[in-house]
Amino acid sequence: MKAKIVIIGAGISGAGIAYNLANKGMKDIVVFDASYLTSGATGRCGAGIRQQWSSKMNCILAKKSVDFFETAQEVLEYPRSVEFKQEGYLIVATTKEEDLQFTENVKLQQSLGIPARKCTKEEALEIVPHLNKDAFISATFCPTDGHLNPFTMTEAYYLAAKRMGVKFFFNEEVTEIVVNNNKIEKVITNKRTVETAMVVNAAGGHSKEVGDMAGIDIPVYSENHEILVTEPVEKIQGPMVISFSLNIYCQQVPHGSFIMGRSTADQVRGHDVGSTHEFLDEMAKTAVHILPPLGDLRVVRQWGGSYNNSPDRQPIISDCSELPGFYLACGFSGHGFMFAPMTGLLLSEMIMGEKTSIDIKELHIDRFKNSDFTTYERNVV
Amino acid sequence: MSKKDTIICRCEDVTLEDVEAIMNEGYTSFEEIKRILRVGMGPCQGNTCGQLLQREISKFLKVPLNEVETHKVRPLITGVKLKSIVEATKDES
Ligand SMILES: Cc1cc2nc3c(=O)[nH]c(=O)nc-3n(C[C@H](O)[C@H](O)[C@H](O)COP(=O)(O)OP(=O)(O)OC[C@H]3O[C@@H](n4cnc5c(N)ncnc54)[C@H](O)[C@@H]3O)c2cc1C
Ligand code: FES
Numbered sequence: 001m002k003a004k005i006v007i008i009g010a011g012i013s014g015a016g017i018a019y020n021l022a023n024k025g026m027k028d029i030v031v032f033d034a035s036y037l038t039s040g041a042t043g044r045c046g047a048g049i050r051q052q053w054s055s056k057m058n059c060i061l062a063k064k065s066v067d068f069f070e071t072a073q074e075v076l077e078y079p080r081s082v083e084f085k086q087e088g089y090l091i092v093a094t095t096k097e098e099d100l101q102f103t104e105n106v107k108l109q110q111s112l113g114i115p116a117r118k119c120t121k122e123e124a125l126e127i128v129p130h131l132n133k134d135a136f137i138s139a140t141f142c143p144t145d146g147h148l149n150p151f152t153m154t155e156a157y158y159l160a161a162k163r164m165g166v167k168f169f170f171n172e173e174v175t176e177i178v179v180n181n182n183k184i185e186k187v188i189t190n191k192r193t194v195e196t197a198m199v200v201n202a203a204g205g206h207s208k209e210v211g212d213m214a215g216i217d218i219p220v221y222s223e224n225h226e227i228l229v230t231e232p233v234e235k236i237q238g239p240m241v242i243s244f245s246l247n248i249y250c251q252q253v254p255h256g257s258f259i260m261g262r263s264t265a266d267q268v269r270g271h272d273v274g275s276t277h278e279f280l281d282e283m284a285k286t287a288v289h290i291l292p293p294l295g296d297l298r299v300v301r302q303w304g305g306s307y308n309n310s311p312d313r314q315p316i317i318s319d320c321s322e323l324p325g326f327y328l329a330c331g332f333s334g335h336g337f338m339f340a341p342m343t344g345l346l347l348s349e350m351i352m353g354e355k356t357s358i359d360i361k362e363l364h365i366d367r368f369k370n371s372d373f374t375t376y377e378r379n380v381v
Numbered sequence: 382m383s384k385k386d387t388i389i390c391r392c393e394d395v396t397l398e399d400v401e402a403i404m405n406e407g408y409t410s411f412e413e414i415k416r417i418l419r420v421g422m423g424p425c426q427g428n429t430c431g432q433l434l435q436r437e438i439s440k441f442l443k444v445p446l447n448e449v450e451t452h453k454v455r456p457l458i459t460g461v462k463l464k465s466i467v468e469a470t471k472d473e474s
Pocket of ligand 1: 008009010011012013014032033034035036037038039040041042043044045046047048049172173174175202203204205206207210225226227261304305306307329330332333334335336337338339
């Protein structure tokens with residue numbers, strides 16, 4: 001088999017890149033996934049969409065992605081609903097330092113056209129009345145942040161790409177990338193060999209291993225992040241409530257369930273995505289502390305998923321100076337779902353040799369070579 | 382009884398008609414069907430619907446029942462209130 005380009009991974013990134021390339025007229029696009037659609041981090045994520053970041057680049061990626069999500073249903077002609085619910089993110093500050101930092105963040109966000117604002121405690125309590133008033137000192141709110149269904153959003157890209165001729169192969173793992181004289185020649189899976197000169201590494205938690213196959217050392221690592229969901233109840237909370245210092249994000253999804261997650265301190269690196277009772281205990285304590293009425297909700301399920309972290313917690317959307325034809329979309333550090341429209345657009349522009357919509361030098365893998373990256377995204381759970 | 386009235390997953394209100402439609406779209410594994418239709422994601426965690434869906438997939442693909450993979454069983458086995466979990470951790474310390 002021959003292909004113009006092989007995309008490894010059919011999560012939101014791979015599906016979005018495939019759609020954007022096909023939309024630009026590229027033919028013979030092949031996507032392989034070792035498992036099924038959304039089997040990786042995408043199908044396990046918190047489904048949160050937010051534009052309130054501390055780094056300019058992340059703000060821009062998020063804002064432009066939200067612009068796309070608002071029209072995704074129609075643009076992709078998707079028959080089901082992508083369930084984009086824009087009822088905001090309320091980020092609470094619990095310390096003086098956070099309060100100061102958030103004031104700076106909001107200035108940056110507003111300068112980029114993101115409708116975020118600083119809120120007093122009283123204003124925050126009007127937005128989410130069941131917040132524990134003693135658990136925080138101030139907040140920021142952006143009404144156009146929200147929630148999007150990871151399964152249907154990915155399927156929307158997938159179906160649109162398929163309609164334009166992209167070939168997807170599931171349950172098929174890429175095991176080898178053949179490189180000769182600094183040129184990609186073949187991609188080998190557990191089922192076939194494909195002749196191609198271009199490969200996109202959108203392998204999420206396994207992007208480092210896929211980089212190794214091509215002899216490219218990608219400075220990312222994976223770690224398990226746990227999350228849980230409660231039984232569905234009547235709607236009581238519009239926005240996502242999030243706190244970096246308390247280590248929690250929590251939102252009620254359109255279906256009625258609450259989804260909440262937090263990161264585990266000193267998590268071991270690796271591909272484990274299991275569930276622990278330590279997470280359950282800490283999660284329950286934090287949730288009941290900050291949102292007391294949630295104590296009455298029953299947890300129905302918990303699971304884990306891979307965060308693929310980069311050294312500066314910003315994505316790697318890049319080509320490779322060492323290997324022409326090898327492209328990277330990885331290292332999303334826990335926020336790659338909400339960036340997918342820009343990931344797809346920027347990488348497809350790069351691959352087609354077009355000028356990228358925004359300057360993305362600071363997302364290039366070479367920024368880690370001399371450790372000359374200057375921004376570090378602090379606003380992560 | 383019509384397929385529209387035959388409930389496969391009562392927690393998430395999914396009918397036989399829904400299930401057949403999704404299989405006709407090409408989604409024939411338990412995990413895929415679960416992610417799109419929410420079958421098995423309800424409070425009973427697929428206890429009731431798991432085998433029903435497995436049987437429908439087996440019929441659709443014409444493969445023996447024991448060759449159809451069911452969904453991954455995840456904790457918790459039964460729903461527990463968040464505040465009960467908090468209480469339990471207090472008892473331990
Ligand atoms: C608990 C949790 C909560 C999160 N919450 C949010 C959130 O609220 N908002 C947000 O924006 N982001 C969130 N994220 C992050 C987000 O899920 C990821 O950044 C995003 O889904 C990455 O998508 P991806 O397509 O790059 O990778 P993935 O979805 O992981 O897809 C990679 C795919 O590559 C395939 N693959 C790997 N190796 C191979 C191979 N050798 N051959 C073939 N296929 C291969 C895998 O099977 C997989 O399907 C969260 C993540 C977790 C774990
Ligand atoms: S009947 Fe399907 S989850 Fe309970």
